[in-house]
Amino acid sequence: MSDARQYFKLPSPFAMKRGGALHGAHVAYETWGTLNAARDNAVLILTGLSPSAHAAANDIDPAPGWWEGMLGPGKAIDTTRWFAICVNSLGSDKGSTCPASIDPATGEPYRLTFPDLSLEDVANAAQGVVASLGIDKLACLIGCSMGGMSALAYMVLHPGSVHAHISVDTAPQAQPFAIAIRSLQREAIRLDAHWNDGQYDNTRYPDIGMSIARKLGVITYRSAMEWNGRFARIRLDPEQREGQPFGFEFQVESYLEGHAQRFVRTFDPNSYLYLSRASDWFDIAEYGNGSIMEGLKRIHIEQALVIGVSTDILFPLEQQEQIAEGLEAAGANVEFVALDSPQGHDAFLVDIENYSRAIGGFLSRI
Amino acid sequence: MSDARQYFKLPSPFAMKRGGALHGAHVAYETWGTLNAARDNAVLILTGLSPSAHAAANDIDPAPGWWEGMLGPGKAIDTTRWFAICVNSLGSDKGSTCPASIDPATGEPYRLTFPDLSLEDVANAAQGVVASLGIDKLACLIGCSMGGMSALAYMVLHPGSVHAHISVDTAPQAQPFAIAIRSLQREAIRLDAHWNDGQYDNTRYPDIGMSIARKLGVITYRSAMEWNGRFARIRLDPEQREGQPFGFEFQVESYLEGHAQRFVRTFDPNSYLYLSRASDWFDIAEYGNGSIMEGLKRIHIEQALVIGVSTDILFPLEQQEQIAEGLEAAGANVEFVALDSPQGHDAFLVDIENYSRAIGGFLSRI
Structure with a gap:
């Protein structure tokens, strides 16, 4: 394929959390590094609302990606060791089936006939990619911003599928602000x-x-x-x-x-619009009888790194503290890193030095 | 006059800071209490962007005003002692000459032919009201939000016209956020x-x-x-x-x-649009060769109370600290009150209890 992207065909029909189903849908993804024989060196990255699967340059597409400073040989996510996968969210127009895609039932774009989208659907589609690569358990699941919420959904819906988790500038649920x-x-x-x-x-x-x-x-x-x-x-x-x-x-x-x-x-x-609303809807407390802590306690992983930044007004630091506390209460060995980067929520894209130190250090210990 | 408002005719032409002039312009104002014989018990209130001059109920208009809890007999701004004046900002459509007013030169509304408006113009118009009432020196000048910036303009442009100042949830200049x-x-x-x-x-x-x-x-x-x-x-x-x-x-x-x-x-x-831009333009540093501190040091008053709130993202607490430091460096006796009210910038309109305590206490000591 001449395109940098690879495509995974979702099972058809692909049932959506809030009702409805997609037929003949797919998600785009890219990979870096090599899956080892034991298939136990895979790192999955789930993205924020707007980025594509092109997190970094690779053999097929040498253009810099949205996390270029973080991902590659010798970088924090060291692709000489890890087999990294980045999946474009279901519902995003960066290669995955989305409201702009053609509905096979009508031959016309879905537009607003696309079924209600939730981050659970995004997580399930990404998990399909991982399973299709023959990976039973991710060495690490990394989720940034919206992708951090998708990652929580992934772990709660697919028990035993993740060894370690890195939670970056995200939240267990959207607050009213x-x-x-x-x-x-x-x-x-x-x-x-x-x-x-x-x-x-x-x-x-x-x-x-x-x-x-x-x-x-x-x-x-x-x-x-x-x-x-x-x-x-x-x-x-x-x-x-x-x-x-x-x-x-x-x-x-x-x-x-x-x-x-x-x-x-x-x-x-x-x-x-669909992805934005999915971000508002996501709430880990749905899995804990209305309690964030109880919802997080349903996630069973071995290790976690939770990173937040004090200048983030969209996903304030107290929300990363909640995630860290909940995962720890669930039995994980949790490291919590609160950064003072001045760049706010976007610090994970800008303050590569400090995020690299935290993420690279954590990955070197798993 | 059956309307609660009183009107002050500005000198004509009324020259504007950034060029141009208004002809036959006026500002609306309201008063509470009685000016004493020495004319030394006057308190002027300058408002935020959208409020009218109707800060509280009065004899002519018994409807509650925008600062009803703060202003009246026995309240923090005790109108049995103080003669309070609230002026509707020049350029606001709540009774003062504004872009929606008729331009006497054309018989049509000014709309965008209204001259550039600055908070210095707002301050000068308010000072005209005060002078017209025979008041040489205000006992206290209170400015809230945008009105706090107008108040800084008032004091820097009219030396000796203010004894004490109360600065509420405001800034010496607009920051980029x-x-x-x-x-x-x-x-x-x-x-x-x-x-x-x-x-x-x-x-x-x-x-x-x-x-x-x-x-x-x-x-x-x-x-x-x-x-x-x-x-x-x-x-x-x-x-x-x-x-x-x-x-x-x-x-x-x-x-x-x-x-x-x-x-x-x-x-x-x-x-x-005009008032919003005026808020962006205001910068006390213009009066201090580019330095906020030097600009504030040109304000000579006896006493000041500076209030801010830790949850304010529009006028963050550090900006009230700057005002307090500058006024103190200029020789005023300054009290600084940092509140933790949860309501953000609007706390001065909502957390009447804590703002009353600070403002009432300060006024009782002048």
Whole structure:
């Protein structure tokens, strides 16, 4: 295959947690390193809402990936030792079946007829990839941001399938602040007249809604502390300013605009809505009679590393503490690392030095 | 006059800081209590972005005001002792001349022909009200949120006009996080096709942009901590839910919607844009060769109380610490109160008990 991605065909029908099923669906994934004969050196990475399976350069696609600094020979996730797998979330338009995919029953894109998507479905699809590779038990399951919630779902739904877990900047459930942010992002898209109940096309596309959603995302993915040092109150040069009334004047505004322009039209709006809502829905307490602790105690693994960052406003540090406490109460040997990286929730993508030290150190001990 | 408001006609022309002038402009204000013969018991309140001059019930308008718990006989701002004045900001549509007002030169609303508005203009207009009442020196100048920045402008521009100052949940300048939030609020309005470069009317009105702006405001005015206790992950009852795709499901979403519905069509979108930008522009460092401390050191008052709250993400506590340090360096006797109220930036409107104790205590000592 000329594409860097590999594809795993999900069992058909693939039953969804909240009802409905997908027929002929697939998820995209990529791998690095070599699975050993005992098939016990596999590391699975579950991603945040928007990244693809291309976490790092590999033989088929040498372009840098979204976690390039973390994954590769001699890096924290050392691919001379580990066989790493990154799966694109079911429902994401980066190669997996998603609302923009063709529904085989109609020959038309699913759009809003795509069944309700949950992170449990994302986890089950990823587990299918792992099983298809003949791997009974992952050496380590790594989940970042939304992927950290998918990882909790994976472990609770597939007992005995994971030896060690690395939880990165995530939460056992969405708190109301995060729900409010994501709800407003979805609303900006929904209220864009070009969204048109999901029936947009390239000529009428919800650019404005997606741009506002992305900017709000970036505001909550980073931190005020970082921006004080990085942007302060620096103005744009006059020639960089827009001519229109109330146009951008400060560097921070231009920074957000750059992020939005790189995102809009590269991520399907309906897929964004489905994955965003799945993040709000996920709640480990569903597996513990309404208790986060009891839900986490249903996860049986040997070792865990839980990392969080004090500047994260979307997944605050107290939520990583809950995960660490719960996994420990369930019997795992847990290391908890609280970082002070200034970059907020996105620190795992930026502060490679500190995240590498924690992740590489942990992996060297399993 | 049957209206609760009183009106002060600004000198005409009223020159604006950034150029241009207003002709025949006015600001609305309300008063409580009685000015004493020495005219030395006056307390001026400068407001946040959206409140009117109606801070509390008074003889003319018995409806509760936006700071009802704080202002009145026997309350923290005790109107049996103090003559309190609250001025509606120049540029606000709550009775003062604003972009929705008729430009006497054209007979049409100013809309975007309103001159650039700064908080220095807001301060100068308020100072005009005070002077018109025959008050040479305020016993106390209180500024909340945006009004706290207007108050800094007032004191730096009118030396000797203030004895004591109470600074509430505010900042010496906008930091990039606050600029980013306000820029995105303005963008939501600007990108609403019904905004139409400020030429909206009641039939084509930027409801969507204003709603998104308000929700984003409420998210940043409150705190994640408060919402964890207040909303957690409580769902709406099925009959409260909307029928549309991706409609509201959690209580926190309905709460935001309620706030938006109470705001939209009650605040002029162009006025909102002008005041929001004025908040981004204000920078006390302009008066100190680029230094916040040097700018604050140009303010000469006798006493100050600076209050902030640890849960405020829009005007973080470190910014109130800067104000306290600067005013102290300038020679004032400064009290600094850091509260732990869970309500975030809006705590001054909600946690009346703790704010009353601080403000009432301070006022009793001047």
